[in-house]
Amino acid sequence: MSSARLLTITLLALLLAPAPAVASPRSSQTVKPVMACSDVTSITLPGVTWKSATVSSEGAPAPYCAVEGTIAPANTIVMRLPVNGWTRRYLQTGCGGLCGSSRINYTQAASCAPIADGTIASATTDMGHQGQNDGSWAAGNPQALIDFAYRGVHVTAQVAKAVIQRFYGRAPVYSYFSGCSDGGREALMEAQRYPDDFDGIIAGAPANNLVVQNTFHHAWNVLANKDADGKYILLADKLPLIHAAVMARCDGIDGLVDGVLDDPRNCRFDPASLICADMSRCLTADQADVVRKLHDGATDGHGNSLEQEISHEWGSELDWTLFVPAAQGQVTFSENIALSFLRYLAYRNVADPDYQLSDLKFTVASFWKTVQTSDYLSATDPDLRRFRASGGKLLLWHGWSDQHISPQATLQYYDSIKPSGFARLYMFPGLAHCSAGLGPNSFDILTPMLNWVEKGTSPGAVIATNGSRSRPVYPYPKVARYDGTGSTDDAANFVPVTPQRESSVGYKWLGAGLYSHGYQAGCRVVDGRLVCTALRR
Template identity: 30%
Template sequence: MNKKKHFSLLLTVILVIMSLIPSVAMANNESALKSNKGANGSIPQLSPAQPGELIDCERLVSFDFPSTVITKAELVPKGAESNAGQPIEEHCLVQGKMNERVSSVDGQTYAIGFEMRLPVDWAGRFLYQANGGLDGSVVRALGSFTGGQLENGLQMGFAVLSSDAGHTGSQNPLFGLDPQARLDYGYQAVGTLTPMAKSLIEEAYGREPDRSYIAGTSNGGRHAMVAASRYADEYDGFLAGAPGFNLPKSAVAQLWGAQQWAKVATDINDLETALPPDERQVLAQAILDRCDGLDRLVDGMVQDIERCQKVFDVERDVPTCELERDGTCLTEEQIQVVKDVFAGARTSDGEEFYSAFSFDPGLVSDGWASWKFRSSISNRDPVAVGYIFSTPPEDPSMMEDTLGFALNFDLDTQGQTIYESNERYTESAMEFMTPPNPTNLDTMRNSGAKMIVYHGASDGVFSSADTARWYNELNANYRNKADEFARFFEIPGMGHSRGGPATDQFDGLGSLIDWVEYGKAPDRITATARGEGNPGGVNPDVPSDWASDRSRPLCPYPLVARYTKGDPEVASSFECKPSSGGPGLNR
């Protein structure tokens, strides 16, 4: 063969091989998407969910799944349910229970009760609606969890699941006497319900969901964060609001906080007398005077939360009473208590037990006061600590005097019971309530799943600074690239889950869908105040001198909203910029 023919043949072979490369690459990409596994550390992009249609509702009463009983399956007509003034479309309501049993410990009957709502016109998505508080009741499965949500999950076409997490009675913590009920509440109910729900969806629509999400606030936010660690292979998106991922520690810290407030309360049975509304306004105004303009606009909001923790000094900046309390100042004793409470619960030798809290003007709201002064001595925090989080549980007689239990609680000794286990209670509260390894989300990341976490800076029970600390540690673990799969949004002025002088109305679930299914990372989320006339419900904490629909960008931590130019009431006049103060003192 001459050289010319040899070169021609070689060129032909090369061209054929090159023509095959795109096909091979495409096949490999499709395989990666189907298996949800990235190659060489890359993060796969998941495909969008595809719509479907309900086959039949009534026949779901015969749905067969292990240890599951369906008690109801019926169509709900359009308009029978509504949200934000809009009717919810026709859907199928399914109710049932799983794993019914009689406890060998307390003799009570337990089961995981649930409700699912399946839209006739389905978006191809499943939403686990993680509920708050102590659970204990099957909240309507509408997919609502943020402040004044204008469009809930059911309206967005999700098949939605809600449950009681394995026990009944949202204000009855005695379920904590039963070891399995503790585990179901902590994490196992989610693991039990998820495959059942997906199987029911397959029965209802002829296929399993294309994309699955879990979302909630408070304890529901904790459920979402735990799921990201324990059940990452079951979900594509995690939306965690005000996440109490260290809930046992925060509940104990509430009792310690009650003891601090009691030092300056004028009525021991009403801890709010330690810092009533007029004095909280004095404290809030001092924070505003020092920090409001850090974002280049004086607007009654502290956007640069990080820097504020450095420049605000409660001893220097708050007016001190020269004589008696008159509502315009704080005494030296009050200032010391405020300083101690915001610094976080500590043992007698000064060791940190729970995170510090951020100084934020949202502390003026009644929601903040309710958590600090009322929940800490009522049948919420004391009984949760005593019956659910302590090993062994306290004697039920302590419920007769929750104030006395809170004020006499020994952080050094009793506080350690949340870390203890025994032959009956084989997992401590810090094991069954918290993510096993919150800074290692490899399974979630490598599957292409995404997480959005949001937290109000004036949350009175779960510290947003604790959440910021978690995100900093997560980011360090992923070499400053955690924002590729997880983003945290700290919301100025917002209280626990919602409320406060804040822009607390936003579409977190829609932002998560855009990120998971379309690759649109949330560089900012527009949030609106719920002033007069808001269709999702009015937030009474919105100041009267704000525009009723004031909007602000929620910025991914550690960026903060900074005013640039234009109308100060609209989000487009702000940009997300780095904090000018760097990491805060309590982060």
């Protein structure tokens, strides 16, 4: 039996031991540790090696036991265990990009009470490797690929809960996961593969369709903007011009000229309207064509869409610097992430450090060859019956102005799971990838989840702010509409409205079937190679 499977079975036995019934945690009911912080390193768990356990207050409002260790073979685990009082809640956070980082991130939960007062136990992991976005860590390291795909987050949850049980003498009453970008993919992987790990899961801007995103999507961002000589056609100095034209055309569609689009799918902007001879205020025909291609997304030579129908929503143009450079010769994020993935992760058991973007063919045959790897890396399985049956709650959220991951990927997933009482989706107008953007972009998404899981209070409006400006965001498909009184910068002056017409944008693209049950695979290492088979459950 492999060491990884032995670890999973042993930890599962520890975690399934009977625990006494307890009341829901309250801010006034806190638990103290039953052991010294330094003694955490004496806790013996199979496959776990401890590096350190020391009391710290760095980056937190209250002191905590900072724990670091390794879960075999190479999953770094980092924990924060409150030493002055714990409310019996556990929060695990995800990491972005290709991970390789074990920094606990509370970006979208800073104002949540258990985070603000330092009473929540938390953990995270680098998901099995210490490399980052160059992808080279995956070469010849199939176990790292399994841990990055799904195992690392799961075993971290198991180990963290076992440590919490020993440190406080009690298990968590409620367990939560929150992540954005790849952290959002990790969140969905947990709901799909390990439905009993968490009571509430928050998936922000999830990279659920990871393989298509990091191959055809990002490669198209670069190649669609190059001429026959390999030079960029559109440079970043034109982005403010394009954005201004989009907003002039579409900002008022939602009844309020406020600098953001509450549903960019309703914007009918034609880049050709910017073609004229005055280059100080216009685009060339070639530049306008690039803008259209960047909005519409990757296609083959016959017009078949190789990604969701909208790749970059109108209104997000100012953040297209992710893939539109300021000058010739610059290498953009899109080029780096696509090359990293295509060289080391896109093709199973193949590492090709010399691979170039021009080697990727935008054809139907190439598409299906490439996405064969999706079956273990992507989190597109809509079958969440086990998660729902366990009482789990899912909150999805995405920014309409996300320049990195298309909001359409989250919309398609949400529609695929046929949500009822256990899932909600929030679409934030003007929000860029995970943060920033022109709209209200700071919000607390964790408190609604706590109230939903612990009190049964269904999530309603989430108030997002940007400086003195605030705006409610309602569960999709509801949108916020100004009620005609008071300041348009005050969330109190908006009401929820369900649009009478559904968007005409659908999911007519080559990989639509990837969002189906039975597609996911589980993997193991055999003779140094990754071997994957379809999951059966």
